[in-house]
Amino acid sequence: MAGSGKAHLRNSEEIILRVEDLTMEFPAGGKKFVRAVSGISFDIERGETLAIVGESGCGKSTLGKAILQLPKPTSGSVNFQGQELTTLNKDALRDIRPAMQMIFQDPVSSLDPRLSVAKIVDEPLKIWDRGDEMWRSNKVDELLNAVGLDPALVRDRRSYEFSGGQCQRISIARSLALEPLLLICDEPVSALDVSVQAQILNLLQDMKERYGLTLIFISHDLAVVKAVSTRIMVMYLGKVCEISAPDELYSRPRHHYTHALVSSVPIPDPNVAARRTTLEGEPPSPMDPPSGCRFRTRCPGATDLCAQEEPQLHEVSAGHYVACHWPRP
């Protein structure tokens, strides 16, 4: 029962990004629109790691890109360090970009195959004309070392000579070159093998501490998210379902959708019988979402009220917000 509402927004000095009622629509032929993100609000404190989870197609990646204004959202506000990004002009927006960087889902496609690794990592520095040639070259070596690649070995090679995990390391090195405050990671490990996933997650954690980053971590994998986040936001069909600290969310999911997601996480113990709540059916089309609560068509606890009225986010326990008329106990 995905809903809107802003009860969960905090009022703190430390808020570095505040998103309100963000909506992103794409034309879908004729006069129809796909509303990939519809009215999402959330905020992040400095040093936090906010995880955004949800199934494929729920608008997570679109949300990540909309924060960076790539492209500009249809409506709503994105406030980064007190500056409203949606109304900034091109040059002012460009000046802010170094402070917000992004790591993309497909590590191979996010690196230009014609450029050497040194040029790829150097690109943001060159765009902003930081230091002289010598300084930049040292900086590139330092960044490559930081992400666990040997500069002497990788500098002159091209991205397609590397494995997915190595490409993601290069991508991380590039995103850190401008020393951003906020790093948006769009499914940074979903294209990687499990063993490599752990390495990249640890690396992100290290980098976060080393550079004092604030992270937005977009993922569809709750097991991955649990390891890294300080807060989790669950999305369904372009809306927020639930926001909470990870421990609370895993031990006591209040939203029926979160419950289904949490129970789908495999338990690595063959002696424990899986108790799963499987969801029926497919997510509805975002071109024609259900009335009221968007999750009602697949929700085991849906009633008539859910079809009539959209649930708003409300606090069920300290720091735990849920958008559901009939939250689980």
Added chain:
Amino acid sequence: MKLGNVKSLRKYSIPTLLSMGWLAIIGLIAVLYPLISSSDPKATYENDIAVGPFTNGHLFGTDTNGYDIFQELLHGTRLTLLVAVVAVGVGGAIGSLIGIFSGYVRGKIDAVVNVVFSAILSIPNLVLALGLVAVLATAPDVNSTVSSWRQVFVVVLSLTIVIIPILGRIARGATLSWSNREFVTAAKSMGAKNSTILWKHIVPNVLPAVMAIAFLAVGVVIVAEGSLSLLGVGIPDGNSWGAVLAAGRNDMEYTPHVMYFPIICIALTVISCNQIGDVIRQSLDKREARI
């Protein structure tokens, strides 16, 4: 593709090496023609009119005017290649510029460009070139003649216009696909300007695809130029391979060898260009497959 390095040449197949060799030879002939040949291609050998190949020092024989075919072909290499290289070079540059710009900005501009390209491409190459030549190379007064330099210029111009949509479309398609890659979004998120993205990311990735088709286009242009000559509106006075072919057309029954040699030259060149275009395309496909 470093020439001169024997080891790097070894990775190419024999047909590819032969193609490179042939193109190198005709390229050298075209550039060094004044050094290679001191004899006048229009000298008439009155004692050897319409003799077959390998007679009296005429390697490819002579035609009914007494012109030496070998000398004519050597001389014609220059204009033939000039027409092809200029038409493909200029047409490719203009086409790429339009295609890359329109594919990058998308939207209405791209829709219009696409329709225009499609419309031009729907006219057969030769018909379009013929139409353009007919319009551009006719003198307003029927009795006055059009200077031969103007005729050459008009042929080049017409073939350039034929090439623009062919290569423009390739550039546009490649740009559409490359500009969707995440490294372009990444560059934007870093604050790269559109000009930087176009120059550093799009152009270097699009260019090889255009190059591959450009080699095929050289073949198309050489054939089209020959066809125009055969129809009597191409390069005049036997100054290109197509023109030599056209000059021999009238006496096909008596001196067929006059037509054989220009045809062989044209065919070898077109086949070589296609072969090299294919090699470039295959190496691109291989790289793409790895990505």
